[in-house]
Amino acid sequence: MKITIIGDGGWGTAIGLLLNSYGHAVTLWGPFAEVTDEIRASRENTRFLPGIPLPDTLRWTSDPAAAAAGAEAVVLAAPSKFYAGVCEKFRGLIPADTLVVSLTKGLCEATHCRMSELAQEILGLDAIAVLSGPSHAEEVARRIPTAVVAAAQDEAVARRVQQLFSGPLFRVYTSSDPLGVEIGGAVKNVIAIAVGASDGLGFGDNTRAALITRGLSEITRFGIALGANPETFAGLSGVGDLIVTCTSRHSRNHSVGERLGRGEGIDAILGGMKMVAEGVWNAKVIHTLGRTHAVSMPITDVVYGLCYEGLAAADAVANLMTRDMKAEC
DSSP: OEEEEEOOSHHHHHHHHHHHHTTOEEEEEOSOHHHHHHHHHHTSBTTTBTTOOOOTTOEEESOHHHHHTTOSEEEEOOOGGGHHHHHHHTTTTSOTTSEEEEOOOOBOTTTOOBHHHHHHHHHTOSOOEEEESSOOHHHHHTTOOEEEEEEOSSHHHHHHHHHHHOBTTEEEEEESOHHHHHHHHHHHHHHHHHHHHHHHTTOOHHHHHHHHHHHHHHHHHHHHHHTOOGGGGGSIIIIIHHHHHHHOTTOHHHHHHHHHHTTOOHHHHHHTOSSOOHHHHHHHHHHHHHHHTTOOOHHHHHHHHHHHSOOOHHHHHHHHHTSOOOOOO
């Protein structure tokens, strides 16, 4: 197939490598010509996926029309903060019968909608599938075995995505709950910041396990309030993605939290980062939505405080540990 990947970051590049290895004709689009030109010349994405050689068969462009021309499948891999603006560049360029898959984990800051909903509206398409799960780009690019889930309301669409992406080292399951899959992918980044802050404070395995477990409970409550299937959160896009993001050395969100726990300010942390930490932007949206839907989200609340209200990590611990007593649920 002729496949276009919109987004030249680490995840877009890793998925480009994966699909290229299956023999597909893959074109990757990035917003800056100087960057795509450099990648094309050096055959390495030094900014987002250093150390991984890129084959000559991968094509690179910064021209939306050239990228979209003739594409039989389109993969959306732009960060959530820039997702709407990137989709706007492709408005009217993607035919209605194209298979479109969103990889981005997050919610829209302006409208609070999911990424697939945002893309569907801007691109004028009937449906967009999602692909999510515990899948760090660095490991997928190095051909480390990975399992994810493809979700769409139409099961036939989910199966098409499964068939397209599945391979000997990349196993894809299907789901008919794209809402739950996207919610799990968005909220786990916020929980990972809390776990990182715990590690930055010097706490141990007990604290980490408690935050991950109660974080899963928080994600599930939030997802149910929005209409998701609770069973989704026991799967790869729920607990699976939560575990890897909260414990991996590749996790940018955990890294942000760890530095917050050590006393660094959020502005200084973000100012020195090349890549986007989705949990910082999404903490605001999820905090607001939690209150709107009257969902108890204490971990999200303290992460919002850490990122936007100057809350000290030690005070965040006190806020969580001294809450009113309750039954586990």
